[in-house]
Amino acid sequence: MGAKLAKDTFPNSAAADEFECFGPPATVDGDFETVKIADLGCFTQDGKDTNKYYHGAIVRHKKSQQWYAYFEWGRTGAARPSFQFVQCADESDAQRTFASQLHSKNDRRGQWVTVAGIRTLQARTGNDCYLVRPMATRSTGLPDARSIKMNDGAKPKPVPAKVMGKTPKKKAGKIDEPTRKLLHDLSVATIAYTRGSMADESLPTQAAIDEARTILSEAQKRLTKIGDDAKKQARDKELTAMTNLMYGRIPKRKALRAKPEEWMLTKDNILAWQNDLDAFESALDAVEMDDVADVDPLAELNLEMSYIDPKTALGKKLYAWWPAATANRHSYIGDLQIRNIWRVNRKADAGKIDKVQAKVTKSKTKITEQALHQPATRFDLTPAQRKVYTASNTALLFHGTRSVNVRGIMKESLRMPKELVGVVITGAMFGPGLYFADDWKKSAGYTSLHNSYWSRGSGGVAKRGAFMFAMDVCLGVPHVAECAHGFTAPPKGRHCVFGKAGESGVQNNEYIIFDPAQQAMRYLLEFEV
Incomplete structure (x- = not known):
């Protein structure tokens, strides 16, 4: 295993942008041997809704070609998170170091349970368990981590028709200017809204959004059994577990020390979550279209x-x-x-x-x-x-x-x-x-x-x-x-x-x-x- 460097210290006085990051990203709990970057979240830290994160990556110094395992942690959205490099002998050593550390934060701290019909990890007594956050884009880690994109569960992209192996140019006049301007403004605003809604400005994957919709359905079923009292709903253990899973997967911003009935999956908040998930999916789709050239x-x-x-x-x-x-x-x-x-x-x-x-x-x-x-x-x-x-x-x-x-x-x-x-x-x-x-x-x-x-x-x-x-x-x-x-x-x-x-x-x-x-x-x- 590698040698840990001092916390919050770069190797040999290197700069953050001198390191290269790699994919693929982690998308499920407990699987870190086949991925090279991972974002984890813990919504209930020490029994409080503080929503912390843990980031890990296998990185290489661009000039020296030295391999490292890189780890970063703090409150989600923190301006100055803590970080640590672990110098490794080679890529395989970095992979082992990366996987071992993330297992220690993830499946080694938790036990497998079923919440809202979803098999997930839940912290053992006295522990805090970080869950994998499937991210299409990320804002944590070293600068090059932003280049690692992956939308698990994404819908097929439209592909422009090709003639003789060449993509035809868009025809002028196909869309009037007020319509073009409106669609552009809506796309930009929807992406900005989604990033602003997240504690860390990242975009969740389509798979995470689909899972969140499943959680909402199960939360509504639970409401039929609990009754109409919002305070009673906020104290319900099953709704609490669903809420923690939701925020653990999708780091939506919430105010510190807010009353539970203001953010939990009670009758007062489900419609807002439904509307937000629709906006998040539209933002994800708009970002995906940025990568497709010549699409009307x-x-x-x-x-x-x-x-x-x-x-x-x-x-x-x-x-x-x-x-x-x-x-x-x-x-x-x-x-x-x-x-x-x-x-x-x-x-x-x-x-x-x-x-x-x-x-x-x-x-x-x-x-x-x-x-x-x-x-x-x-x-x-x-x-x-x-x-x-x-x-x-x-x-x-x-x-x-x-x-x-x-x-x-x-x-x-x-x-x-x-x-x-x-x-x-x-x-x-x-x-x-x-x-x-x-x-x-x-x-x-x-x-x-x-x-x-x-x-x-x-x-x-x-x-x-x-x-x-x-x-x-x-x-x-x-x-x-x-x-x-x-x-x-x-x-x-x-x-x-x-x-x-x-x-x-x-x-x-x-x-x-x-x-x-x-x-x-x-x-x-x-x-x-």
Whole structure:
């Protein structure tokens, strides 16, 4: 084994950037013999939620070619962490030293347990156990560690078509300038938001995000057994274990000494985690696209999207209808000032809503509940389409979201939870479906407006307004909810759940669907108030 150098000392007065790092990175606990760099996290250090990290790497001095094992540790995000080099005889010796030290922090300190259906390590009594953090990018370690990238569980990247072995150049004019600028701004802001949300500015891998979604599903199942008391939820041992695993894998920033109910996986925080995971995945996707040359942003998102000039016939109608579509019950939100509107069509959704509309129309069930604030005539439909939309009770409804979630929604659509668990959580009082409103002020409360009720201005884009979608939603025959309830589907013979103002415990109408095929994206609004 190698010889340890003094702590916080570089070999032979070398500089940090004189060392070369190597991959692949560690992605699972207990496997360090086949990797050359690893990031570990311990959310509960000495019984406190201090969220510390431990980093290890096999490194080589670029000039002397001397091999070392390098270790770094401290509170996640620390400006001046502690570090130590171990001089090794050769690469094999460095590998053994690296693996032995990381085993001592990881599987030798823990015992294998199952949390949220995931086999993981849990600290033995009297020990703190560091778990492997699967990182797509990292901000810890020596400078060259930033060059080691790996996205475990990544989705396939789009590859430009090649002709005679050559990649064709992008055609000019394929995307209008307002659309190009918007997509660029959304990508930059979503990456910045994700880095800023992490205690160490790193990006988690797709596999880590997928695992986190599994944890959220299991947390919601646990809530059905614990009950609705948030303080009781915060004291629950199983929820505590799930929360520790979540933060151990994804080092999301949290305030020191915050009350448990403010950050644990209670009913008040699950929706925020869901929204953040969607933003994190979109950021990861945007970073991945930086490495793919000559990819049209619309092709990558699989969209048809174009800016709507307010002077056109469609623009004039939308600019008149949208601000008027409100009962003005949210007095804290001022008048709508439209900045821009885009037409948006997700190619992956082609024909889906048509099939749902046909099924609803065929049932010939009498429709008694209809959305408010609809255009007098659907100016964007053909006469034949208008008949279908009326017969199927398809309305043009609003969905507000934080700006950093817009890109992900356009690419992946509105995302249903991994499992439909029948539980009421804060911000989704009628269950884990897709929520829409017929009043734009209701949806504005979920956007990045500085005074929005749910987001409180978070997740915005510099020098841009807030955003909301207008979507076609096939409501069919709504079921009027009597009160808050964890629906996982509308009752038999109904097509959506209707949170009706004045009857269902809500101030404004809410429409909840549990089949994504019932909605189709149509417009994106950028606005301010």
